[in-house]
Amino acid sequence: MKENYENKRPNYCGTPHTDEYVFDAEVVEKVVHNMKRGKAAGLDSLTLEHILHCHPAIYSLPSRIFNLLIMHGFVPDEFARSYTVPLPKGSTVGKSMSVDDFRGISISPVVSKIFESCVLDRYSDFFGTSDNQFGFKKGLGCLHAIYSVRSVVNHYIRSGSTVSLCALDLKKAFDKTNHHGLYLQLIQRLVPNNLLCLIENWYSMCVTCVRWGNVFSQFVRLECGVRQGGVLSPYLFACYIDDLVTILELRGLGCRIKHAPVCIFLYADDIILLSPSVAALQQMLIICEQELSRLEMALNAKKSVCIRFGPRYDADCEPLVTIDGQKLSWVTSCRYLGVYLLTARNFKCCFHESKKQFYRAFNSIFGKIGRHASEEVTLKLIQTKCVPVIMYGLDVCPVNNADKHSLDFVLTRSLMKLFQTNSIIVINECRNAFNIELLSKMVTECKRRFLSKFSTCQNIFCQLFASVAALELSEL
Numbered sequence: 001m002k003e004n005y006e007n008k009r010p011n012y013c014g015t016p017h018t019d020e021y022v023f024d025a026e027v028v029e030k031v032v033h034n035m036k037r038g039k040a041a042g043l044d045s046l047t048l049e050h051i052l053h054c055h056p057a058i059y060s061l062p063s064r065i066f067n068l069l070i071m072h073g074f075v076p077d078e079f080a081r082s083y084t085v086p087l088p089k090g091s092t093v094g095k096s097m098s099v100d101d102f103r104g105i106s107i108s109p110v111v112s113k114i115f116e117s118c119v120l121d122r123y124s125d126f127f128g129t130s131d132n133q134f135g136f137k138k139g140l141g142c143l144h145a146i147y148s149v150r151s152v153v154n155h156y157i158r159s160g161s162t163v164s165l166c167a168l169d170l171k172k173a174f175d176k177t178n179h180h181g182l183y184l185q186l187i188q189r190l191v192p193n194n195l196l197c198l199i200e201n202w203y204s205m206c207v208t209c210v211r212w213g214n215v216f217s218q219f220v221r222l223e224c225g226v227r228q229g230g231v232l233s234p235y236l237f238a239c240y241i242d243d244l245v246t247i248l249e250l251r252g253l254g255c256r257i258k259h260a261p262v263c264i265f266l267y268a269d270d271i272i273l274l275s276p277s278v279a280a281l282q283q284m285l286i287i288c289e290q291e292l293s294r295l296e297m298a299l300n301a302k303k304s305v306c307i308r309f310g311p312r313y314d315a316d317c318e319p320l321v322t323i324d325g326q327k328l329s330w331v332t333s334c335r336y337l338g339v340y341l342l343t344a345r346n347f348k349c350c351f352h353e354s355k356k357q358f359y360r361a362f363n364s365i366f367g368k369i370g371r372h373a374s375e376e377v378t379l380k381l382i383q384t385k386c387v388p389v390i391m392y393g394l395d396v397c398p399v400n401n402a403d404k405h406s407l408d409f410v411l412t413r414s415l416m417k418l419f420q421t422n423s424i425i426v427i428n429e430c431r432n433a434f435n436i437e438l439l440s441k442m443v444t445e446c447k448r449r450f451l452s453k454f455s456t457c458q459n460i461f462c463q464l465f466a467s468v469a470a471l472e473l474s475e476l
Contacts, residue, residue, distance in 0.1 A: 022067060023063045023066040023067050023070070023118050023122065024063055025056075025059040025060040025063045026059075027063065027118060027121065027122070028059045028062050028063045028066065028114065028118060029056060029059045030121075031114060031117045031118050031121055032048070032051055032052065032059070032114055033052070034117075035048055035113070035114070035117060036048075037049065037052075039110075039113075040085075040107050041107075041110065042082065042083070042107055042108050042109035042110060042112070043078075043081055043082070043083060043107075043109060044078070044109045044110070044111075046109065046110045046111070047110055048110050048113075050110070051110065051114070062111065062114065062115075066115055066118055069115065069198065070119065070194060070195065070198060071194060072194070073193070073194045073195070073196070073197025073198040073200075073201060074198070074201060075198060075201050075202045075205060077205065078109055078111075078112070079108075079109065079111070079112040079115065079202070080112075080202060080205035080206045080207060081109070081207055081208070081219070082106045082107055082108045082109075082206075082207075082208045082227065082229075083106075083107050083208060083209050083210070083211045083216060084104040084105065084106050084107070084208045084209070084210050084211065085104070085105050085107060085210075085211050086102035086103070086104050086105075086210065086212070087102060087103050087104075087105055088101060088102055088103075089101055089102065089103050103228065104175075104210075104228060105228050105229045106208060106227035106228055106229040106230060107211075107229060108227070108229065108230060113230075113231055116230065116231035116232045117231050119195070119198075119232065120231060120232060120235065123191075123192075123195055126186070126189050126190070126191045126192075126195070127189075127232075127235040127236070127238070127239055129238045129239060129242045130242055130245045130246070131459050131460040131461060132245045132264055132265055132266055132461075133238050133242065133245070133266045133267075134148075134265065134266065134267045134459075135234065135238060135266065135267045135268040136234045136235055136238055136268070137459075139457050139458070140457060140459060140462075142267060142337040142338065142393075143393070143395050143396050143450060144454070144457065144459065144461075144462060145265055145266075145267045145272075145337060146336065146337055146339055146393065146396045146397075147396040147450075147454065147465070147469075148262075148265055148461045148462075148465060149165070149265055149272055149274070149336070150347050150396060150397075151461075151464075151465040151468050152255050152257065152262045152274050153165070153274070153309045153347045154347050154468075155257055156255065156276055156309075156310060157309060157310050157311065157347070160310075160311055161276050161310055162276065162308060162309065162310030162311070163255065163274060163275070163276050163308070163309050163310055164274070164275055164276070164277075164278055164281050164306060164307070164308050164309075165272060165273070165274055165306065165307050165308070165309065165334075165341075166272070166273040166274075166275075166281055166284075166285065166304065166305070166306045166321070166328070167270075167271075167272055167304060167305050167306075167307070167334050167336055168270075168271040168272070168273065168288065168299055168304045169299065169300040169303035169304050170269045170271070170292070170297055170298070170299060170300065171297070171298045171299070171300045172225075173237070173241075173268075173269035173297060174225055174226055174228050174233070174237055174269065175224070175225040175228075176224060176225060176296060176297050176298075177224060177225050177226050177236070177237055177240050177295075177297075178224055178295065178296045179200075179203050179204075179223075179224060181240065181295055181296065182199075182203075182226075182236060182239070182240050183196065183199070183200055185239050185240055185242070185243075186199065186239065189239065199232075199236070203222070206221065206222040206227065207219040207220065207221050207222065208220065208222060208227075224296075234268060237268070237269070238266075238268070240295065241266075241269075241292075241295065241297075243291065244264070244266075244271075244288065244291050244292070245264055245266070247287060247291055248261075248263055248264050248284060248287060248288070249261040249263065249264075251283070251284075251287060253275065253280045253283050253284050253287075254273065254274055254275040254280060254281070254284055255274040255275060255276060257464060258464065260460070260464060262274065262461070262464075263275065263284065264284075265461075267337055270336070270337060271288075272336065273285070273288070278319040278321065281306075281321060282320075282321055282322070285299075285321065285322070285323055289323065289324060298324075299323050299324070301322075301323040301324060301326035301327075301328060302326075304323060304328055305328060305329050305330075305331045305334050306321055306328050306329070306330045306331070307330070307331055307332070307333070307334050307341060307343050308330065308343055309343065309347060318330040331343070333350055337393075338392055338393060339392075339393040339396075339397060340352075340353055347398065348397075348398060349393065349397035349398065351390070351394075351403065351406070351407070354389060354390045354392065354393075355390060355406075355410055357389045357390070358386050358387075358389050358390040358410055358414075359410075359414075361385050361386045361389055362382060362386050362414050362417075365378065365381050365382065365385060365386070366378070366417065366418065369381075375418065375419070375430075375434065376434070378418060379418075379434055379436065382414065382418075383436075386414070387411075387439070387442075390407065390410065390439065391439070391442060391443070391446065394407075394443045394446060394447075395443075395446045395447055395449075395450040396447075396450065399443055399447075404439075404440035404443065405440070407439040407440055407443065408438050408439055408440050410439065411436075411438065411439050412424070412427055415427050415430060415431070415436070444476055447472075447473075447476060448473065448476055451469045451470075451472055451473040451476075452473060454466065454469040455469055455470065
């Protein structure tokens with residue numbers, strides 16, 4: 001892969017940019033004000049808040065510096081220096097942790113983040129990916145991906161067919177991205193020479209150290225991977241694996257709706273394969289293995305699972321599906337983008353885990369503040385910390401009347417504990433006094449907002465399933 005890149009790399013990195021790509025002070029200021037607040041400081045101890053409190057005239061200086069950097073494809077050493085914070089992937093309670101149980105988040109200097117954001121703002125067209133990739137796109141998110149998967153499954157169920165879903169897990173996807181392979185992808189996208197050289201120089205100079213508490217390790221050079229936490233990193237990764245979609249669609253395998261291939265959906269490195277045929281699903285897995293192997297990546301067979309939906313599904317039947325000779329498990333439920341899907345004759349979601357997380361969050365809040373805080377403060381914490389936990393995903397999941405009653409009971413039970421009463425009448429009076437909505441009503445409103453905006457998204461799948469969304473909206 002390195003040899004192929006060396007043959008195609010640009011010879012000149014100083015191509016001047018056109019006026020279209022000039023970073024003036026207004027562009028920098030806009031980017032700064034659109035960035036998220038409250039982020040950790042880099043090695044320079046500066047935060048975004050420091051920049052925001054400066055006089056607006058300050059933006060002219062970084063704009064001139066950024067223009068010189070993009071013109072010559074140059075990156076200062078300070079921009080390429082970061083520290084990495086290992087964060088546990090799940091709960092650490094009662095577990096003996098290993099290195100694989102942590103995810104490293106890279107913390108870069110804030111000026112570097114601003115520069116990356118400016119580059120992304122001006123050159124975003126070069127980082128575009130297929131409509132199958134729902135991550136890192138304005139107006140799209142996890143819910144759109146879940147709804148699209150749900151719509152495909154329901155389409156086949158209504159036609160009386162069984163459909164198989166395979167949720168794939170990539171081994172350390174962000175950490176395994178080959179830099180030379182990434183540069184080849186950018187060349188194919190006709191990325192300007194100066195921008196290509198900028199990215200190449202950036203990653204050739206990238207060094208990081210590990211922070212554990214207040215202790216810092218020595219600096220090490222990053223030979224592969226994209227920085228987790230970098231502004232450009234997710235877009236670069238999405239470009240890197242985007243060919244996987246094209247290859248699968250050209251083979252004509254998997255599900256189709258109105259002659260359109262709907263065989264693969266991605267959200268970052270979360271990959272879903274859909275096929276009415278188990279044999280076709282196995283072929284798709286072989287293709288994925290081959291393409292990912294070319295990209296120097298690999299699938300994790302132990303964390304990849306299969307699940308079946310439809311009127312003819314058999315929970316006891318486990319067709320042989322393998323990855324690199326390892327048999328995949330057929331499961332009765334799997335988690336996709338935070339939502340638990342259940343194998344059934346219809347597309348269903350499980351709320352049990354969400355309820356547990358709600359009670360866990362509530363008990364944590366109540367246990368810490370007890371009766372020391374006013375009811376208003378406690379209720380505010382419940383609405384901001386607990387309710388979003390149980391509400392996530394309900395915008396796109398089927399929710400029947402029994403589910404709505406169950407959700408309302410969760411809230412009612414918590415309010416009973418808070419107000420120390422078992423009387424429903426008292427609880428209803430408290431809800432009215434403090435203007436607390438029932439979760440069932442909130443679900444309906446969230447569904448209405450999501451479905452009303454779904455068809456307006458500039459995505460081929462949102463357009464494909466627009467009529468389905470419109471029908472559901474009319475039934476609310």
